[in-house]
Amino acid sequence: MNSPDTQGSPDSPGPSDSTRSSAPASASDAHPLRRYGWDSRVADAFAPYEDEGLLPGRIVRVDRGLCDAVTAEGVVRAGTAPVATSDPTRTVCTGDWAALSTGTARDGSGAQAGPGGMPEVRAVLPRRTAFVRSTSSNRSEGQVLAANVDIALIAVSLAEELELARVERFVALAWTSGARPLIVLTKADLVGDAGTLAQLAADVEASAPGVEVLAVSATEEEGLEALTAVVGGGTCVLLGRSGAGKSTLANALLGEEAQDVRAIRDSDGKGRHTTTTRDLLPLPGPAGGVLIDTPGLRGVGLWDAEAGVGSTFSEIEALAEECRFHDCRHESEPGCAVLAAVDDGTLPQRRLESYRKLLRENARIAARTDARLRAEQKRRFKEMSAEGRYNAERKRGPRRKP
Numbered sequence: 001m002n003s004p005d006t007q008g009s010p011d012s013p014g015p016s017d018s019t020r021s022s023a024p025a026s027a028s029d030a031h032p033l034r035r036y037g038w039d040s041r042v043a044d045a046f047a048p049y050e051d052e053g054l055l056p057g058r059i060v061r062v063d064r065g066l067c068d069a070v071t072a073e074g075v076v077r078a079g080t081a082p083v084a085t086s087d088p089t090r091t092v093c094t095g096d097w098a099a100l101s102t103g104t105a106r107d108g109s110g111a112q113a114g115p116g117g118m119p120e121v122r123a124v125l126p127r128r129t130a131f132v133r134s135t136s137s138n139r140s141e142g143q144v145l146a147a148n149v150d151i152a153l154i155a156v157s158l159a160e161e162l163e164l165a166r167v168e169r170f171v172a173l174a175w176t177s178g179a180r181p182l183i184v185l186t187k188a189d190l191v192g193d194a195g196t197l198a199q200l201a202a203d204v205e206a207s208a209p210g211v212e213v214l215a216v217s218a219t220e221e222e223g224l225e226a227l228t229a230v231v232g233g234g235t236c237v238l239l240g241r242s243g244a245g246k247s248t249l250a251n252a253l254l255g256e257e258a259q260d261v262r263a264i265r266d267s268d269g270k271g272r273h274t275t276t277t278r279d280l281l282p283l284p285g286p287a288g289g290v291l292i293d294t295p296g297l298r299g300v301g302l303w304d305a306e307a308g309v310g311s312t313f314s315e316i317e318a319l320a321e322e323c324r325f326h327d328c329r330h331e332s333e334p335g336c337a338v339l340a341a342v343d344d345g346t347l348p349q350r351r352l353e354s355y356r357k358l359l360r361e362n363a364r365i366a367a368r369t370d371a372r373l374r375a376e377q378k379r380r381f382k383e384m385s386a387e388g389r390y391n392a393e394r395k396r397g398p399r400r401k402p
């Protein structure tokens with residue numbers, strides 16, 4: 001689900017926002033990018049770049065060598081050469097916060113734009129969270145699909161039999177990214193009675209300890225208010241199998257704005273040259289927030305997901321603490337608390353099997369990955385997420401090119 005849009009669209013901050021921008025960019029409340037997720041943490045991370053006359057922006061779309069970023073001046077097309085890297089986990093991606101040179105900074109001190117006057121991404125701010133997928137190439141590397149996601153909405157259709165292992169897989173993916181999973185049971189109108197609905201929700205809840213579960217019906221407009229309240233203000237993505245109702249949910253969340261945009265596209269068939277798609281769309285409503293829906297994200301696979309799998313099966317990990325052997329594999333070891341729980345019926349056999357399967361899947365992907373490259377990526381990712389990294393670098397001097 002992508003909504004095409006033109007530059008300077010109605011949902012980009014307009015003139016009224018620019019007049020407010022006489023306040024310093026670090027004042028997060030009234031910031032023109034507030035509805036795109038600007039908060040005090042982003043403001044702090046951006047502060048040093050503001051001193052350089054760069055503009056903050058959030059990446060709404062990336063394609064080869066170029067990106068679209070929403071800034072206080074609207075959507076700008078920018079080059080990404082200054083932040084180019086051979087590490088696919090570090091390439092600029094949708095959802096990233098960036099420092100841009102546009103040559104038109106408000107106070108006139110704007111850092112020069114790149115070749116040909118093209119705005120450029122000069123730096124990518126540290127990511128809070130990231131969805132990374134394993135690429136299908138032999139030399140497996142992680143490829144980052146979306147950054148700074150707060151909530152992963154996992155659409156699970158109630159129109160068909162629940163596949164709990166699939167739900168667990170998506171939950172593991174969400175935890176791995178650093179985002180909070182939220183399970184949305186879709187098509188609740190197709191469930192016969194309230195008792196059945198409650199039972200289905202309970203089954204899902206048991207498979208996702210600590211994860212909120214909401215039932216909605218897009219057709220009956222039920223549960224949408226609760227969902228809107230949860231996602232409002234944050235950055236969310238949609239995960240779920242084909243037909244789970246993701247597009248329908250996206251439309252419901254995006255509201256009339258998205259439909260208006262679609263109407264524009266439909267009126268001229270396949271779209272105009274001036275029309276570009278966006279992978280990051282603002283949510284209507286007072287709280288703001290955005291929905292990221294990038295190609296590939298919906299079908300993302302595990303990558304370096306061991307901890308995420310652990311969080312998904314937290315009750316198994318807790319039981320494992322009680323196993324006699326520290327390195328118990330919960331297969332046939334004496335004194336295994338996990339197997340004991342299966343025996344006495346407190347842990348469903350299905351759960352244990354699902355846990356093993358996901359760990360195996362993750363291990364397979366890890367084995368495929370060049371170990372050295374992976375260690376390097378991991379180290380850099382840690383670095384990137386470390387708060388205050390930028391400031392530390394400033395004190396140390398400029399960063400060496402990788």
Ligand SMILES: Nc1nc2c(ncn2[C@@H]2O[C@H](COP(=O)(O)OP(=O)(O)OP(=O)(O)O)[C@@H](O)[C@H]2O)c(=O)[nH]1
Nearest residue numbers: 187188217218219241242243244245246247248249
């Ligand atoms: N009855 C009912 N049907 C729904 C509801 N939400 C979605 N559907 C239907 O379910 C089907 C699949 O919905 P989509 O939103 O296209 O699902 P999707 O997850 O985006 O599918 P992909 O694009 O293949 O990934 C469509 O025929 C929808 O009309 C609902 O709340 N109630």
Ligand SMILES: [Zn+2]
Nearest residue numbers: 323328330336
């Ligand atoms: Zn054990």
